[in-house]
Amino acid sequence: MQETERGELGAGENFVNSALKWPSARCLPLLAAALVLGASAPAWAQTDGSAEEPGTAPAPEPAAPAAEPEAAPPPAGPHTANAIQLGVGFRYGIAMGSDSDLNPWGTGLGLNVGYTLPNAIYLGGNFEYFFGGTADVGPFRLKSNIWQLSAEGGYDIGLGENFVIRPKVGVGVAGSKASIEGCLPGISCGDQGNTTSDTSPLVAPGATFMLFTSHISLALDVRYALVFGDSTAKALILSFGIGL
16 A cells, blocks of 8 residues: 555656656747847847937938029020121112202112121121213213222121111222213314212111021111212112022
8 A cells, every 4th residue: 555655656756857847848949049039139120220229310311402503595696696698689779968860879789798796796898889870961961870888887686586687887988980971062072071980988877687598598778878079979778688
């Protein structure tokens, strides 16, 4: 009976001891793994940025640079700016302020060339030849014509992309030629027929209106010419030309 009780007690002690040892053997690896994970957690948090050190404020993101205001485009100049102009055309001059029927201008032809600076100032030259006119005075026939050579200066004003107005003034010389044809009874015609010529200063203010197409330019020119000779001759000159 005693042996049976001792056997039962020994079996109970062994059961208790094994029960105590079993959780310890099973829990030790789990505890070790938990300690390893706990030690490595801060490193993971710092690596992926999910955690920050206490008391450290997040660094502010750099501000995007302010966009610079776009510079306003420079004002467009006239179509003629920084360009050479060459033109030929038809002229017609009307004598002004004279009671004479003789018009030394009349129909004519002209050639002009010039250059417009980038600041729209125009510098050029103009030559024109007028075929003049005739007038009958008694038995005589008077003939007269004139040519003009002038340097011109002006300022080009652009209206739109293809239209330019140019106020200008020309200064130069004008050469006139006059002749008398006819005879008086009993007097040799050779003694009466004569030709005279003269060169006088010229001033011609006016304006040019130009239209530019894809290949050529069309110009209308209006001037008031003053020729300072023995008496001041005046004329309104109209010009129409084609240029490049």
